[in-house]
Amino acid sequence: MSNITVMNKAPTPVPDGDYEPEDQSPSPSEYFTDVSSLSSLTNDSARPSPISSPCVISSPPPTLFNISFNQDSTCFTAGTDRGFIVFTCTPFSEMFRREFGGNDGGIDTVQMLFQCNIMALIGRGLDPHYPPNKVMIWDDHKGRCTGDLSFRSDVKSVRLRRDRVVVVFKQKILVYNFVKMELLHQIETCANPKALCEITHMSEFMVLVCPGLQKGQIRVEHYGTKTTRFFTAHDSSLACIALTNDGKLLATASSKGTLVRVFNVLDGSLLKELRRGVDRTEIFSMAFSLGAKWLAVSSDKGTVHVFSLKVNSGLTEEIEDRRTPSSSSQDGKSRSILSLSYIKGMLPNYFSSEWSVSRFYLQEGLRHIVAFGRELDTVIIIGMDGSFYRCRFDPVAGGDMRPLECVNFLKPKDAF
Template identity: 60%
Template sequence: MSVRLRRDRIVVILLKKIYVYNFADLKLLQQIDTFTNPKGLCEVSHLSGSMVLVCPGLQKGQIRVEHYASKQTKFIMAHDSRIVCLALTHDGRLLATASSKGTLIRIFNTLDGSLLQEVRRGADRADIYSLAFSTTAERLAVSSDRGTVHVFNLKVDSGPLQTTSDQNIGSPPVVSHLSFIKGVLPRYFSSEWSMARIHLNEGLQYVVGFGHQKNTVVILGMDGSFYLCQFDPVAGGEMTIMESHNFLKSDETFS
């Protein structure tokens, strides 16, 4: 279904099993049984040193976390519905998950499995195509079949992993202005919303990541489209398209 690579490991993902190999001699190091995994969901940390691997667990909505340094396995019940998208920070400390409902994205501490934050993409069901952490794990980008890319502020910083009660960071999450009635009405009204967004072509699959330039995201579409967008980290709102190309139409640049 898919493959993940590190300098020292090759991870091969099948429908219900994952194989971890040593890169140097292709020796099989581990076999992992998973819930049916047609999307080939699996992510590995990329910093040198010990690897962290996340993949579906043995039941719907469950995540398995493998910490190879401590040789510990942790299971997280992330969602009630089937997991459709995963993202892991480079150091493997933070995990983002989305389910088939596509309304909520949850961020977990992989060390203890605790839920650190929950952000809302929208109220209606959507297919989440891509999740990406910024390099410093200050923000999370999300793309869906609605044709919209959202950028969320996160509560955890790039230092030692802490809960929000232990720290104070600059960019607060965006909370619904109706949050004052959260004790009366559903959690929807106290949800944390994206601070910046851009709407492209609905139904088209986009992969998103953060750019090397400050406060930018890179968006790649399955139709060959490329967008470099900039967001205002304070005011948020609609992102600005700085560059756009189509790599399947080499003679065409579109705005």
Template identity: 55%
Template sequence: MATVPDADSNLRAKISPTPEDSDPTRPLTIFNLSFNQDNACFAVGTDFGFRVYACDPFRLSLRRDFTTGGGVGFLRMLGSSQIFAVVGGGPDPILPANKVMIWDDRKSQSVYDMSFRSEVRGLKLRGDRVVVVLNQKIVVHAFFDKKPLHEILTTENPKGLCEVSQSPGPMVLACPGLHKGEIRIQNYALNRTKFIMAHESSLACFGLTHDGRYFATASSKGTLVRIYSTLNGTLLQEVRRGAERAEIYSLAFSFTGQWLAVSSDKGTVHVFGVKVDSGSVESDRSRGMSEGGVTNPSGISSLIKGVLPKYFSSEWSVAKFHLPEGLQHIVAFGKQKNTIMIVGMDGSFYRCQFDPVNGGEMTQLEYHNFVKPDTTF
């Protein structure tokens, strides 16, 4: 393995090549994909640098290729700015796997970095916070401050599961609890911690609304997705992805919280209608049936639910889109009405539209492959 650089001067030399320094024909391996906070663009961590693509219209907006030691395992953007959180990855990383660097690309320099005793499993950013996910700990920092504000112990978290709200004001954070299948909701406005026993199996994927009011979770079984209120832990809705086990890759709410998109290794992206609103929490609490210590409204009477298997009582998707099976994709809702964006580890970008009334198969509006040789910068 190549020596991992620590000095900012070395990083500056490697992280700021001119476009002419980049080889457009060099094969590209993708390590990580992530949308920014408003889904206007997405970041790609590769084996020799990183790229940022604008979503609408689709275009390459930033490209940084390194000559050596440039593997980027995690890359997170702060909005549409050129402030990034970077973690090394792959066989030839730009940084150690236990180090997070805050990089200002406008100045071509590191603002500061943070080192941890174990490997970084995930990262989340919002305007006032940097959230670092370790295997059994979440560390919350104020932006531009290396001193931790809060540390949260979790069960083993190899997937780096954690979500944070993005609306202005105090943060809502969702992460694994201390037991298998348990979720911890940290509400910083109320200074309140809520634990939810969401699944019997291990947690596999999280999703959180922009305002932090509702939370979606899937287990390692991958058949059901459950939607909860973060305020009181009420189970608001249960939707079914399918009957067979699957690995859930991505859960994403629309900005209004009206829709939920789900991607899996089965080669499908599903869109579900979310049946919650500002007054739903208390009304659902009063009319729902208790299940495992939480409320479970579904629109089906308690009598029917007691007779029919759970397979029939959970709700199915409104619309779906088919992809190559086995490939990892992440999803996000677009700014155009009833559209979603799908980005794959194979370099694929899809924009699709779904019919909220008639449902069915989504319409593909756009497709690009961003790992093909491209000399455009």
């Protein structure tokens, strides 16, 4: 796309204005677990019982505030008006829940760190359990918060990796060292009400992608090379972004919601343009498969689309292999191909962009988020109505996905 800018600069380590931490001194290091030796939550002997204090199990289903996957989509979390719940995806199972007594249990954001004992929490609701201007670091082995970051403005979201905590505000992003909670970098953005921000989790050096200062602009921070890149992804405001774990590919959608674009993060070049539909819609979620062969997209139209990201390099070889004895026939075929190429260049983007290969239909207007399952050709879908779907798509024939599992995770005995 246009307006690609590369900058070499050192990070600015001082926050200002409403985003300034209430206490500039770092939290005591003994409050934080050594993130290099974190334990898995699947080790049942190492963590407290799901019904241990201060947790209270209530019979009526809680009110759902937010849902999110962990970094490798093996688990997902639900923030509720009573606390939070952690589930595994394959197979579906409730790992544990932490429900706080009284009427002040509201938790909005629950950001896991893979499957370890450390999570980041942000409060929400009329009576939030934690103030919405704080990021609380929860250690589930200890059953309590072991540290926090406090600000003058409400926090919109948070991202975790083993060495960094990334705090997202409406027009700013702050990057902290995880262990010492020292501020390393602050990033100015345009208005970012959806808290768009994605980071890499597997690479040695973090890559961070967020909105730039202008409408439709992407900002990429390469912390390994200490460079900043800007490029324009859309003419309208950004609505959703997704980043591969290695930080090489970026998917973007605008507020129009008709097109999804896939970019090379390194140089900002456009690799693919995918068409979700022709009607304006809100894109809720996008996710790359492991290996980035597929991209899943959910929207308020109630449809989850799966797009192929593989380049169709076999098409020309297939045509060349269909040889006939007649040279005139071969020449005619070549002219047809050239004609089609010419026509494609004259047609609008509606015909030249690529359409999805598989779909799954849901309740229209309801927010669903998507991820790819650990099993081959499977998609995980979770909704704000408590719905959990595990579906399989046919990578060759395409068409509608086949549901493998349908559960109400707020009422596990009920199926959709």
